[in-house]
Amino acid sequence: MTQPSTITSRFLSHPNQLGVVAVGFNGGQCKKGVEAAPMALIESGLLTQLSEDLDYEVHHDNIVHYYEKDIPAEDPDHRGMKKPRAVSAVTKKLSSQVYDYAKDGKFILTLGGDHSIAIGTVSGTAKAIRERLGREMAVIWVDAHADINLPETSDSGNIHGMPMAFLTKLATEEKKDIFGWMRDEHFVSTQKIVYIGLRDVDRGEKKILRENGIKAFSMHDIDRHGIGRVVEMALAHIGNDTPIHLSFDVDALDPQWAPSTGTPVRGGLTLREGDFICEAVHETGNLIAMDLVEVNPSLETKGASETIRAGCSLYIQIGEVEVVTPPEEHRLSDTLAFFVIGHAIAAARNRYTKWPADFNLDGDVYPVGLPRPEEGFPKSLDKPLVDVRDPHDWDAPVSLLEVGKNGRDPVVAFQVFFPGVEPICFVDLRV
Numbered sequence: 001m002t003q004p005s006t007i008t009s010r011f012l013s014h015p016n017q018l019g020v021v022a023v024g025f026n027g028g029q030c031k032k033g034v035e036a037a038p039m040a041l042i043e044s045g046l047l048t049q050l051s052e053d054l055d056y057e058v059h060h061d062n063i064v065h066y067y068e069k070d071i072p073a074e075d076p077d078h079r080g081m082k083k084p085r086a087v088s089a090v091t092k093k094l095s096s097q098v099y100d101y102a103k104d105g106k107f108i109l110t111l112g113g114d115h116s117i118a119i120g121t122v123s124g125t126a127k128a129i130r131e132r133l134g135r136e137m138a139v140i141w142v143d144a145h146a147d148i149n150l151p152e153t154s155d156s157g158n159i160h161g162m163p164m165a166f167l168t169k170l171a172t173e174e175k176k177d178i179f180g181w182m183r184d185e186h187f188v189s190t191q192k193i194v195y196i197g198l199r200d201v202d203r204g205e206k207k208i209l210r211e212n213g214i215k216a217f218s219m220h221d222i223d224r225h226g227i228g229r230v231v232e233m234a235l236a237h238i239g240n241d242t243p244i245h246l247s248f249d250v251d252a253l254d255p256q257w258a259p260s261t262g263t264p265v266r267g268g269l270t271l272r273e274g275d276f277i278c279e280a281v282h283e284t285g286n287l288i289a290m291d292l293v294e295v296n297p298s299l300e301t302k303g304a305s306e307t308i309r310a311g312c313s314l315y316i317q318i319g320e321v322e323v324v325t326p327p328e329e330h331r332l333s334d335t336l337a338f339f340v341i342g343h344a345i346a347a348a349r350n351r352y353t354k355w356p357a358d359f360n361l362d363g364d365v366y367p368v369g370l371p372r373p374e375e376g377f378p379k380s381l382d383k384p385l386v387d388v389r390d391p392h393d394w395d396a397p398v399s400l401l402e403v404g405k406n407g408r409d410p411v412v413a414f415q416v417f418f419p420g421v422e423p424i425c426f427v428d429l430r431v
Contacts, residue, residue: 010285011133011243012105018050019101019108020060021121023094025067027086028116028160031262033298038064038111040297041311050109059106067093072177079151084178087116087159092181094120095127102128102289112293114262115147116160118247119179122167123186125245125289130185137288138192138238139167142277143249144265146198146205146216153204160294161202164193170208190214192242194234196277197222197252200265219267227273231280246281247291248274250311258310260299271310278314 009015022038042064051058070089078084094110094117101108102125110121122139129137141147141164148164150171151157165171166179169187173179195216201209209216215237217230225233238244251261254268269277281287295311 007283008285009107009287010241011129011288012107014105015107016055016057017104017106018056018058019098019104019106020047020058020111021094021097021101021108022060022064022111023090023113023117023120024064025090025113025117027071027083027090028114028163029158029262030082030156031296031299033296034112034114034262034294035066036297037113037295037311041111041292041295044309046111046311056107059101065094065097077157078175078178079173080154080157081151081159081162081178082157084159087119088177088179088181091117091120091123091179095124095186098124098289099128103132105132107287108289110289110291112291112295114160115143115247115249115293116163117293118147118163118291119166119182121289121291122163122188122245122247123182125243126167126188127185129243129288133243135243136189136192137243137245138194139164139188140194140196140234140238140244140246140277140281141249142196142247142252142269142274144197144200144251144268145249145263146195146201146209147249148205148208148214149202150204150208153202153208155202165208168193168212170212192238194237196230196234197269199267200263219269222269222273227269227276228280231277235280235284240284240286242286243288244281244284244286245289245291246278246287247293248278248314249294250292250314251294253310257306258295259306260296261294262296262299263294274310274314 022042024035024038026032026035047058047060050056067090070093071086072089075083075085081087098108098110098121108121108125110117126137129135145161146164147161148168148170149161150165151162154161162171166173166182167186167188168190170190190212191214193214195209195214198216198218199220201218208214215234217234222230249261250258251263251265252269253271253274255261255264255266257269257271257274258264278290292311292314
């Protein structure tokens with residue numbers, strides 16, 4: 001369950017006001033269907049939830065913008081780029097739309113669309129922040145891909161793989177109808193960019209990242225350090241006094257959580273890790289804008305609803321989680337409770353949680369309020385037994401929320417997802 005945020009925003013003059021832009025654009029890549037994502041997200045109740053549950057004053061024109069009038073009839077390739085004039089025209093218009101919300105100090109949510117639209121969203125917020133606050137902003141780019149190809153280094157020519165190159169001025173173009181509209185106020189510094197979740201980076205992109213000293217955290221880094229530590233390092237690199245634009249490509253999530261996307265790559269973030277990134281960035285008080293892109297409801301009928309649900313979950317993390325006592329009919333059996341919490345503790349210790357110094361798991365540990373099991377409960381929690389978020393391992397996937405102490409007793413709070421009902425939050429489970 002979510003509730004209104006109590007986080008104090010440092011850079012928004014109207015933090016309870018939400019400017020929403022729905023962008024039904026697919027021209028940055030070749031697969032149809034991504035243009036349908038904004039409507040799917042809206043029809044799933046996302047804006048209603050933001051308004052009713054999180055008490056945001058939602059400003060939305062009730063239109064999904066397809067920009068038909070802005071797209072030229074003829075659009076030949078240029079420098080290997082496909083549909084360059086269409087992408088340029090749409091992102092120029094989008095930049096102005098985002099700027100109009102951002103200059104008033106509203107928080108901006110953009111529903112994409114493919115990731116080429118970030119040329120518009122990021123440039124719009126960058127311009128507004130420079131004018132309103134006289135400072136640069138940072139971009140946290142959560143994605144399986146770096147999207148920083150130059151036109152000459154791209155194998156596909158799809159511009160959804162190039163937005164960061166144009167936003168950092170690593171790629172430039174003098175033609176006014178092909179990104180020549182961009183000015184200094186639209187760009188971001190390579191030193192104010194952080195990637196999280198990379199795992200499919202082109203050879204040319206690796207060279208660009210290395211030569212420009214761009215901070216990037218791959219899935220290997222997340223496996224090694226844990227998502228909590230990676231986000232800490234990302235925020236430390238940006239600095240504590242910097243507005244943040246969060247651009248989230250749903251393909252950063254593992255396909256088991258978000259299968260309906262154009263370029264899925266296995267070995268990605270769990271939904272809980274994706275949620276955590278959004279929560280942690282929001283908790284800084286520095287978040288000013290967020291994009292969600294590359295949801296494609298048409299690609300996998302069975303997985304479309306899961307992907308849309310995942311997308312909504314990411315947005316809703318700008319509120320706060322309220323831990324509630326589960327109703328009697330949804331409580332777990334004794335046996336399942338032991339294993340679920342045991343796995344949650346094990347996974348948390350090894351990957352997901354920064355543990356208090358005095359939280360000792362070297363001996364036998366059992367959840368508060370549960371009878372001591374005779375057998376079956378892990379005696380050693382040095383290694384996680386399964387990924388508790390994997391629906392293939394559990395009929396009711398688990399999402400860890402928090403691990404802490406209540407006096408001398410360990411307390412675990414987590415969500416369990418039951419088929420056909422809302423996620424149920426458990427804390428100090430008693431069965």
